[in-house]
Amino acid sequence: MHFDLDEDALALQATVRDLCAGRLPLEATRDWTDAATFDRAAWRALAELGTFTLTQPEERGGLELGVAEAGLVFQVLGAELVPGPLVAAALVADVDERVGAGEAFATVVTRPPAGSGPARAGGPWVVPHLDLAADVYVVDDEGVWKAAAGAVEGTPVPNPLDPTTPMWLAGEVPADERVGGPELARAWRLRGSVLASALLAGNAGRTVELATAYAKQREQFGRVIGGFQAVKHLLAEAFTRAEVASVAVDAAAVALDEAAAGDEDFASYDDPTFNPVRAIAGARVLAARAASQNAKTAIQVHGGMGFTWETPIHLFLKRAWVLQNAFTTPEEAADTVAHSLSERKAA
Amino acid sequence: MHFDLDEDALALQATVRDLCAGRLPLEATRDWTDAATFDRAAWRALAELGTFTLTQPEERGGLELGVAEAGLVFQVLGAELVPGPLVAAALVADVDERVGAGEAFATVVTRPPAGSGPARAGGPWVVPHLDLAADVYVVDDEGVWKAAAGAVEGTPVPNPLDPTTPMWLAGEVPADERVGGPELARAWRLRGSVLASALLAGNAGRTVELATAYAKQREQFGRVIGGFQAVKHLLAEAFTRAEVASVAVDAAAVALDEAAAGDEDFASYDDPTFNPVRAIAGARVLAARAASQNAKTAIQVHGGMGFTWETPIHLFLKRAWVLQNAFTTPEEAADTVAHSLSERKAA
Amino acid sequence: MRLRDSESDARFRKEVRAWLAENLPVLGQPPAYGDWPAKKAYDQRWQKMLFDAGYAGIDWPTAYGGRGATASEQLIFLAECAAAGAPDLGVHFVGQLHAGPTLIAEATDEQRAFHLPRILRGESIWCQGFSEPGAGSDLASLRTRAVRDGDHYVVTGSKIWTSYGFAADYCELLVRTDPEAGKHRGISWLIMPMDSPGIDVRPLRTIQGESEFAEMFLDEVRIPVENLVGKENDGWRVAMVTFSFERGTALVRELLTAMTMVDELATLARSLGHGQYHSGPKAGQRRTAWDDDAIRREIGQVAAELDAMWALTRRNVTRAAAGGGVPPAGGSAFKLTYSEAIHHFGEVAMKVLERYAISLDALPLSGGSSLPAGRHILEHLHAFAISIGAGTSQIQKNILAERVLGLPRER
């Protein structure tokens, strides 16, 4: 067991963070609203670092690293509030090198279950970044399917909650080209869930940083507000939530790496605490809670300024609200963990 | 509308509070564990004030007041942690004057629903104060039933959670004498629920008082701990919960008084916010939360001392845990409120 | 204690209900959010209708054009308006709930005679000029400076959170008239005509998007000395009067609207199939959000919390009517709990909407219908306005701890 970031991992995070700070700063991100204003060159620069191909083999332009490293990088992307179909790029890199290389965009959606949503038939579909994407990939129980984005008749969502994640509603996604079976679908669900949780954990950590910095300089009643114990404790609780979420995401990513291929139930391990499906679900429970609660705390610490559009915290909150339902929801994830519990009678 | 305590109400509370402080102090209560050590004389003194007969007509020895006044008195009883079958006495006074007068004891239980509990048939029954009671009254959907306490084969619960509320388990309660129909059963459920919630609200208020007093005198780091903002805010939150719970209980009790007899659904009122069943359920949600959270807060503020048996806060917490499930549970009550919500489409 | 309508209350309720049923359709639909000129016109039209019908300033003295009715009738009026979906005060908020009551309590006869009827008729719109970028929770540290120059104060500084600033005719303005005095001592309360030269009002975008708030920059604005309310340098006390109104009842209509929104959320939950991505024995069955025990029960809890706020309001109003205004315990307890309830409401709404929680507007559905998603999400964001505005939750807890529980003051 060695469960900490080594020097390579820290260097990888630093590289991505530097690129984001230089090319994808918050001030720019907040003005990105659609494909027309999207900074494709910055995206490509991100891809060139290997951001979306970390887990790909060398012959596909990848770094042959694990989901663990991808999770660390995605925590940075979450902290930097990088926009665009990030998780989709990391998944679709499995089947389309142009997407991994940042030369094309893709979006990945899950098929709405029958009976869900406002219509009895299920749906409508929710498709992010449809204007940017060349292809829409659909994950369902049978496999992974592909449709040309142009073939999807989408209605843009008016006034999207997260202004930097434009969304479309579609009655149908004509995904008829099969690109993978149930195994790929399962792999994408798990990896997609971990990476979305990684974005959430990074998001959670960043809002604490921003609020802590503000609390150190904003004065009221003749002292910095960070000197009030109420503020200190709010920030300490938020810091703790972010730390715990980050560790849970790391553990989930490592567990996914360590799960032997083909061992569907991950049941053949000696360590009774080793259960990737459960770890991934648990990570979502904690990362979603940390991201939304920390952003709420950060807005509260900012006071009136936190209620302005100008202060960027609300963008983290809105991103968190959208991300928390990617590939699973916090509620479904809690249920998944519950269903993983063993039978055990009290002694 | 006049929704505040008038002078008579305040005087009534003061009278009961004085009696409790003199005859039923916390130091004595904590040593009462069973019928043998129960202070029957103090109980009778309480009854002589009219505590259990507030809502009875004059010819039955009552004060002809409302459930509102009974709720105010029960908030005092809750604050003073008075032991014994309090709610049962106030209900059974409807049908047995000796119980209202404090000359005999009764206990009231609800029939375990089929399929509940560890047995498929439902049950076992949970019967508090069986050793003290002359009669056990059973409330179910068909009515109110009576059994002689001696006819109930109960197993005493070992090490009862609330040491001053001894409990028995019974496979069966042979309640075959019918003392009332569905209307009385319904009335007892509603009134019983309000009075139990009143005890909880009083409980919630008292633990804040005790913790506030402690925080004003306990010094650490060279100052009273009540000067630390963290402690101040914990106590302010607890105070607020208690205030809100108390108001909610008052509103529920007043609503019950104001509901016209025989109007089962309370639906024929002009005021759309007037709904006694919902108010009573809502009061339980808030009073149960206030009592358990405030006692938890009070223990935390007491630090190590709060973890000792000697400091009485834990008795409030344990009483709250037992009371919160009397006549309904906080979860069932939340469901009741939910089911009362109207259909209304967004504008 | 009595909550049910007295006979006269019941008559009043019936009358209001009938009037609303008849007149709301006449008023027509509100304009699109963000169209401020139309909003102003709409709110003024409604205020005029209320005034003509005798429903403006229900609890204001008749001497100033109010109805002089009981607190009870005021609550009945608000409840009936909320239930009927009538507009709230809108642009008249500051005038009717802040400036007006302050003028009634503190102004000269001339000031009252001029302003109060105009406020009630909806003719003059007021905005608030209290907060500043550097003076939020610590309002008394405000720096906007007023220098006496003959019969005028010359005011320079900047204000923020000026609601309906774009529409206002007057501003209740706090300024520093004595920079040498202790920070609470050198403040004055002025009536600033918004057409004075030197005022620059800029819209302020909030996390909810477009908003009714503005920033206001004052550059040597000349305000006649007769516009002083209360004494010079006594403005902090006057402002506290304003707050005592705000603390008690400014949020009542909003609470009542939130109560109707819980009904709406429950209705939505009953109709919205809830995602079950996982496979299981019930996979594929249509199960609504309402069928989920956790969601349904949490909606019930929020409803219980709001019901309790309604009860607390009635307690506060009863106490206020007995004299002395709303006590700090009741006011701070209300604000603290109400803000938590609205945050809670928002969190449940996110769970109900689940993957449709993606827009600040309604979602267009096929067949021309729509899913009212944005409405509940905006309310979630609005929760911050409650937990931050008019004294953050942290400030409310300080007030309760120090003034009510008697714990040591912050050092």
Add this chain to the structure above:
Amino acid sequence: MRLRDSESDARFRKEVRAWLAENLPVLGQPPAYGDWPAKKAYDQRWQKMLFDAGYAGIDWPTAYGGRGATASEQLIFLAECAAAGAPDLGVHFVGQLHAGPTLIAEATDEQRAFHLPRILRGESIWCQGFSEPGAGSDLASLRTRAVRDGDHYVVTGSKIWTSYGFAADYCELLVRTDPEAGKHRGISWLIMPMDSPGIDVRPLRTIQGESEFAEMFLDEVRIPVENLVGKENDGWRVAMVTFSFERGTALVRELLTAMTMVDELATLARSLGHGQYHSGPKAGQRRTAWDDDAIRREIGQVAAELDAMWALTRRNVTRAAAGGGVPPAGGSAFKLTYSEAIHHFGEVAMKVLERYAISLDALPLSGGSSLPAGRHILEHLHAFAISIGAGTSQIQKNILAERVLGLPRER
């Protein structure tokens, strides 16, 4: 990053599992709660078995009788013990997790050679004499006084929260040796033999009922000067060493046990019909607590919280192994979150048990079976031991805010 067993880890795990399977049945059932002499004998018997098998002091240096194994193996050992339901350290807790590691770090060779093997063999039991009635969170304000008299310190004062005081042979004792020095400066760390004259140990009843805690009154107890650990008046620093062990890993076994208790609670929820007093379409159907979406999901949340604590433990242990002990961020974050998780666990347990949440013991059912109610309620009460003991949650938040986030220190 790596979590899975290495090959040698896997071998060690297999070996431990096999040994436990063989030896636990030999040990037999633990004595009834509250029978302290039997408890002491039982714990000592088990410790002897562990020692003989080479499982005592897994991460202690071999020089003192430990196994000198990796942190990884230590965690595997604890996890296997928890899964098998093996006893925890019991009366050996202070010796093995507090006093022992402190002696390893700070004691003289003679002190180490005498005490450490006895601790590992289970021969000498230690208790802690740190807290005092007036010195809780503010431990450094302790007043128990040690006056030098020739080769002895003469100690007078009182201590509280002396766990297993009744069973102890030695006490790690903090005393004030210089009352004139600053409060952190005049403290010393002594080894007090519990058979010294002048020690009065009285059992302390907690909110859980009978407990392993005691109050300890010291009346001119003579302690040889050679029992000083570290330098005179340097005891605060030595105590901080003790805390750095406590902060990191003292709760690991407890966490692992809590994780098995979630499984137990889920199992109980699956078997326990859940009350439905109200009438409705499903009234009368048997529906278990597990069928309730809210309860089931909340159990899942608690499990996720504890899983994360397990991950955080492995992170903390990895960092500690890299040198420098567990960092405050990791230790305080663990303690804070773990205590919240246990409170959360208790709250869910109350909902599962519902009206059977009425006893600190198991409830006897007909047919000789029983309902394990008390176990989960005791854990709920135990949550306070976590959120209060060894630095309250409020203290942990101060540590995080000041030492990790760099916010101003408390004034």
